[in-house]
Amino acid sequence: MEIVEIGILSQADLEQIISSDFNPNRCGFEDKGEIWVENILNLGISPAKLVEIMKERFVSSGGAIFEGKSLSSIYVYDDRAVLKLNDGDSLSCRLVVDAMGNFSPIVRQIRSGRKPDGMCLVVGACAHGFEKNTTSDIIFSSSSVKRAGNSGVQLFWEAFPAGSGPNDRTTYMFTYVDPKFGGPKLEELLEVFWDLMPAYQDVVLENLDIRRVIFGIFPTYRDSPLPAAFDRILQVGDASGIQSPVSFGGFGSLTRHLGRLSNGICEAVAGDFLDAHSLQLLNPYMPNLSASWLFQRAMSVRPHVNVSPTFINELLFANFQSMQKLGDSVLQPFLQDVIQFGPLVKTLGLVMLTRPQILPSIFKQVGLGVILDWSGHFMMLGYYTFLSTFIDPVLRSWVESLSPRDKYQWKRYLEAWRYGAGLDYRQGE
Numbered sequence: 001m002e003i004v005e006i007g008i009l010s011q012a013d014l015e016q017i018i019s020s021d022f023n024p025n026r027c028g029f030e031d032k033g034e035i036w037v038e039n040i041l042n043l044g045i046s047p048a049k050l051v052e053i054m055k056e057r058f059v060s061s062g063g064a065i066f067e068g069k070s071l072s073s074i075y076v077y078d079d080r081a082v083l084k085l086n087d088g089d090s091l092s093c094r095l096v097v098d099a100m101g102n103f104s105p106i107v108r109q110i111r112s113g114r115k116p117d118g119m120c121l122v123v124g125a126c127a128h129g130f131e132k133n134t135t136s137d138i139i140f141s142s143s144s145v146k147r148a149g150n151s152g153v154q155l156f157w158e159a160f161p162a163g164s165g166p167n168d169r170t171t172y173m174f175t176y177v178d179p180k181f182g183g184p185k186l187e188e189l190l191e192v193f194w195d196l197m198p199a200y201q202d203v204v205l206e207n208l209d210i211r212r213v214i215f216g217i218f219p220t221y222r223d224s225p226l227p228a229a230f231d232r233i234l235q236v237g238d239a240s241g242i243q244s245p246v247s248f249g250g251f252g253s254l255t256r257h258l259g260r261l262s263n264g265i266c267e268a269v270a271g272d273f274l275d276a277h278s279l280q281l282l283n284p285y286m287p288n289l290s291a292s293w294l295f296q297r298a299m300s301v302r303p304h305v306n307v308s309p310t311f312i313n314e315l316l317f318a319n320f321q322s323m324q325k326l327g328d329s330v331l332q333p334f335l336q337d338v339i340q341f342g343p344l345v346k347t348l349g350l351v352m353l354t355r356p357q358i359l360p361s362i363f364k365q366v367g368l369g370v371i372l373d374w375s376g377h378f379m380m381l382g383y384y385t386f387l388s389t390f391i392d393p394v395l396r397s398w399v400e401s402l403s404p405r406d407k408y409q410w411k412r413y414l415e416a417w418r419y420g421a422g423l424d425y426r427q428g429e
Contacts, residue, residue, distance in 0.1 A: 003255055008054070009054075016046075018045060019164075020043070020163040021043055022042055025037050025041060025135065025136045026135060029140075029141045030141050030144060030310065033317060037335065040138060041335070042136065046163060069086060069089070070086045072086050074096060076230055080232070081093055097265070098234065099235075101237065102239070104239040106235070110226065114221075115179050116219035116220060117178075117222045118177070118297070119178075119217060119219055120174055120248060121176075121184070122174040122217075123173055124170065124193065126164070126168060127171070127209060127210045128167055128209040129203065129207050130168070130201065130203060133166065133169050134161065141156050142155075142157065143196070146192065148188045148191075148192050150182075153184060154175060154299060155192070156175065156299075159171040164211070172248075178297075178300050181302065189215075216248070220245040220296065222290070224242070225289070226239070228279035228283065229276060231279075235283065240283050242283070243337075244289065245296040256424065264411075264412060264415070267408050278405075281409060284415075286419060287381040288381055293377075297365075299316070302365065302367075305364055305365060306364060307365050318354070319347060322347050322350040322351050328427070329343065332427065333425050338422040339381070340422040340425065341384075341422075344381070381420075384416075387421075388417040389423070392417060392418065
């Protein structure tokens with residue numbers, strides 16, 4: 001709906017690109033209980049149709065697409081950026097938008113080859129032959145910590161009907177690892193996937209027709225979103241690190257920020273605010289994103305830490321059970337990767353009251369340093385919530401009276417407060 005609201009997709013287009021619709025959707029953790037929700041991650045989208053519609057709209061609006069060409073270098077000058085292509089051609093522009101994803105060569109240059117702080121490893125398959133195929137799993141754990149290669153990992157599943165046919169289903173198996181401790185190879189994870197998937201999905205592997213095998217690596221960094229490092233170059237989407245560290249990738253986060261980013265980029269180009277400092281305001285610090293780091297660490301297996309192999313599942317079920325008791329206003333934003341101060345306080349408070357015995361294991365699992373760092377982001381989350389709720393309405397009219405550059409900057413501050421507190425989220429999206 002964010003794509004419709006900013007005007008680049010119509011409601012009719014939306015109907016075309018939705019290839020499947022399924023409910024209810026399950027969260028479950030190793031026989032400890034299941035939580036079923038409606039209208040969360042319940043739509044399958046056809047990327048081919050979406051990209052085709054976007055391509056037609058882009059070209060009809062005057063855009064140009066250079067297929068079969070690649071970028072070799074970018075030269076930034078005072079009045080423009082010049083892109084050198086691999087065939088010797090060049091393009092001149094005022095602003096370069098880097099949407100090349102996690103492995104953007106520009107991002108690698110900015111980060112100077114630094115190792116990620118966390119990784120999500122994903123393997124899976126799309127297959128034909130599923131008789132039971134009307135519901136989905138958002139996150140499901142069928143076992144405690146297992147071995148994959150030489151590493152201990154906590155494995156999670158996600159599964160949903162595919163749009164290619166009523167008996168086609170996509171199944172992912174994923175895990176979170178800390179790169180400094182190493183992790184399994186994707187090939188080793190795939191071997192575990194083939195071993196465990198039949199029991200998880202209640203199928204016989206030989207009865208399935210495997211249509212596609214899927215695998216991926218999603219690196220995450222603590223210092224995200226990534227501020228612009230150069231004049232006239234701006235990262236968006238996964239390249240900017242705007243995605244949650246517990247999600248696979250940033251399609252949902254990109255669409256959630258699309259209105260903010262498109263308005264901000266238009267204002268930056270119109271006012272010629274294309275220096276690195278001005279562009280940094282479009283990828284600001286967001287405490288709700290930084291607060292998500294604790295969750296990824298809690299879901300990662302750390303070697304030589306004396307906690308029960310069932311601890312991660314126990315902790316997750318305690319949190320999900322508490323959020324379910326607190327209602328949709330708490331559970332739904334979390335499942336859509338939006339962390340908010342009020343729901344987070346309620347959930348943590350209820351977990352501590354109902355499961356105080358797991359607190360020592362939490363400290364062992366994530367480490368005191370991570371908890372202290374998280375506490376700072378948690379306080380900033382509360383501060384941003386206060387600023388957006390009470391200070392923003394007071395400043396709005398004053399901001400409109402400022403000079404263009406000051407107005408641009410202050411509008412970005414107000415957006416950072418709102419999005420950094422998760423207050424852009426609307427129930428029922």
